[in-house]
Amino acid sequence: MEELLQSFIGESWLLYVILAVPPLVFILLYALVTVWTEMKVSAHMQDRVAYMYTGPHGLFQPVADILKLLQKEDTIPAAADKTLFRLAPFLVFTGTYAGFAALPFSSAYIGSNINLGVFYIVAVSSIVVVGLLMAGWASNNKWSLFGAMRSAAQVISYEIPTALALLIAVMITGSLNLQEVIRFQDGGIFNWVVFGGPFPLLQKLLLLPFTFIAFLILFVAGIAEVNRTPFDLPEAESELVQGYNTEYSGMKFAIFYLAEYANMYLVSAIAACVFLGGWSSPFGDFMSGPLWGVFWIVLKGFFFVFLQIWIRWTLPRLRVDQLMYTSWKVLTPFLFVCVFAVGLILVL
Amino acid sequence: MSAVRTYFRDIWMALFTVTVGMRVTFRHLFVPAVTLQYPDAKLKLPERVRNRLYVNIDDCIGCDQCSLACPVDCITIETIKSTADQDLGQTSTGHKKRLHVPRFDIDIAKCCYCGLCVYPCPTECIVMTDVYEFSESDRHNLIYNYSRMTSTEIEEAKAKFKKAEEEAAAKKAAAVAAAAQKKQEPPKASS
Numbered sequence: 001m002e003e004l005l006q007s008f009i010g011e012s013w014l015l016y017v018i019l020a021v022p023p024l025v026f027i028l029l030y031a032l033v034t035v036w037t038e039m040k041v042s043a044h045m046q047d048r049v050a051y052m053y054t055g056p057h058g059l060f061q062p063v064a065d066i067l068k069l070l071q072k073e074d075t076i077p078a079a080a081d082k083t084l085f086r087l088a089p090f091l092v093f094t095g096t097y098a099g100f101a102a103l104p105f106s107s108a109y110i111g112s113n114i115n116l117g118v119f120y121i122v123a124v125s126s127i128v129v130v131g132l133l134m135a136g137w138a139s140n141n142k143w144s145l146f147g148a149m150r151s152a153a154q155v156i157s158y159e160i161p162t163a164l165a166l167l168i169a170v171m172i173t174g175s176l177n178l179q180e181v182i183r184f185q186d187g188g189i190f191n192w193v194v195f196g197g198p199f200p201l202l203q204k205l206l207l208l209p210f211t212f213i214a215f216l217i218l219f220v221a222g223i224a225e226v227n228r229t230p231f232d233l234p235e236a237e238s239e240l241v242q243g244y245n246t247e248y249s250g251m252k253f254a255i256f257y258l259a260e261y262a263n264m265y266l267v268s269a270i271a272a273c274v275f276l277g278g279w280s281s282p283f284g285d286f287m288s289g290p291l292w293g294v295f296w297i298v299l300k301g302f303f304f305v306f307l308q309i310w311i312r313w314t315l316p317r318l319r320v321d322q323l324m325y326t327s328w329k330v331l332t333p334f335l336f337v338c339v340f341a342v343g344l345i346l347v348l
Numbered sequence: 349m350s351a352v353r354t355y356f357r358d359i360w361m362a363l364f365t366v367t368v369g370m371r372v373t374f375r376h377l378f379v380p381a382v383t384l385q386y387p388d389a390k391l392k393l394p395e396r397v398r399n400r401l402y403v404n405i406d407d408c409i410g411c412d413q414c415s416l417a418c419p420v421d422c423i424t425i426e427t428i429k430s431t432a433d434q435d436l437g438q439t440s441t442g443h444k445k446r447l448h449v450p451r452f453d454i455d456i457a458k459c460c461y462c463g464l465c466v467y468p469c470p471t472e473c474i475v476m477t478d479v480y481e482f483s484e485s486d487r488h489n490l491i492y493n494y495s496r497m498t499s500t501e502i503e504e505a506k507a508k509f510k511k512a513e514e515e516a517a518a519k520k521a522a523a524v525a526a527a528a529q530k531k532q533e534p535p536k537a538s539s
């Protein structure tokens with residue numbers, strides 16, 4: 001797509017603007033759909049019905065919510081650090097959005113086809129932590145600050161399992177470019193890294209337990225990185241009101257919300273890309289192609305988003321020490337073993 | 349060695365219990381919702397619910413029993429006696445009506461729906477209904493006036509009663525005077 005556009009409009013800033021737009025449009029549409037889905041799923045899990053009045057089955061409720069948020073008064077606490085306070089939500093969203101740049105949406109479209117895609121996403125999504133800390137500090141509110149500190153500690157601890165799990169996929173596929181990673185797994189469901197990758201049977205069977213564990217851990221760490229239940233300590237309502245966004249209202253709050261939902265898709269899509277073959281069809285050549293690619297990756301992404309929603313409305317929240325225990329004493333050692341084993345198998 | 353075993357058992361338990369919980373929530377995803385979408389659908393109320401009061405003023409004999417029974421004094425009743433030449437008719441329970449009821453107000457905002465006013469009523473004209481949707485934006489609208497007498501009717505009834513009373517008083521005075529006169533007359537025949 002990049003080449004095609006380049007042949008039309010040449011090398012100009014317009015090219016980059018056009019390339020940057022699809023993820024944004026996607027995020028906005030996706031957020032509408034997911035907010036609705038989350039409310040519906042949570043309601044039905046509790047034998048309720050959720051939105052019913054705005055449109056058929058409340059389909060337009062998210063739109064109405066946005067309209068409401070737009071009209072809300074945008075309050076800034078008197079004692080807040082005004083510049084940082086204003087900047088924080090946008091920084092959080094920027095970090096997430098920047099992650100989308102290296103996320104492939106089909107074999108033909110990726111925002112920026114960089115060679116260090118995986119590494120870039122891991123690195124750039126750390127900006128989110130800065131944004132959260134900024135929000136917590138600038139609010140000048142004890143709940144916000146506690147939320148932000150917890151969030152920073154959590155995101156940084158879980159960055160390590162995430163990076164290690166991604167490393168396993170990178171070791172197997174031999175590339176950091178997400179398009180290459182996916183192309184490596186092309187050709188049906190059994191070529192996916194989670195099932196051991198496209199190797200001879202014996203090697204596959206040997207790899208399978210380790211890749212599966214790595215995949216599981218990546219998913220768990222992903223939930224922790226987006227601060228969702230059971231790892232939603234930064235915004236633990238029962239103890240911290242609303243965590244780092246306690247003082248936010250109106251559109252700024254909406255941006256935080258949007259960033260959270262976008263982040264949910266980001267971690268889901270990365271897991272889908274490196275372990276479940278991204279845009280490649282599970283049936284080999286059947287239903288594959290650039291357009292089907294969009295369908296497959298969005299489907300896989302949404303599956304994990306649904307899984308996150310499902311987990312959120314099932315599990316209670318962890319304690320801070322349990323959270324750290326999980327990351328440092330369970331996920332990380334397991335991944336060390338996996339990395340070692342996968343390396344050994346690949347070398348032999 | 350046991351520490352290692354607990355470590356792995358804990359991990360296994362964590363994973364296992366998560367799947368148990370997730371199975372439960374997934375099953376409930378397909379359980380029909382119990383929500384009743386209130387303004388569209390309503391629960392059938394039990395037969396003897398206590399909600400808004402209703403007074404059938406045609407049957408009220410103005411005995412003030414209900415007002416006395418009310419623990420929060422939210423019923424205000426005023427009455428005017430009828431005169432001998434007026435016939436206010438009977439209630440449906442066969443009680444003779446002797447009093448006009450120019451004012452019968454219930455401040456339903458104060459009412460605690462205890463139902464104590466209902467029992468003493470001799471004609472069973474103050475009753476609980478099953479109407480519960482009567483919110484108002486001004487609480488003064490929650491004072492219900494049940495009396496149907498117009499102000500002229502009230503004036504008339506009052507005037508009539510006053511006249512009758514005056515007449516009665518005059519009669520009484522005349523009677524007293526007559527009696528007094530009788531006393532003054534010397535007894536004609538006393539033996």
Ligand code: SF4
Pocket residue numbers: 401417418419420421422423454458459460461462463464465466
């Ligand atoms: S229901 Fe109770 S509170 Fe209400 S008017 Fe009757 S006696 Fe008073």
Ligand code: SF4
Pocket residue numbers: 403407408409410411412413414415425468469470471472473474
């Ligand atoms: S008790 Fe019944 S009859 Fe007596 S005043 Fe009350 S409503 Fe009227």
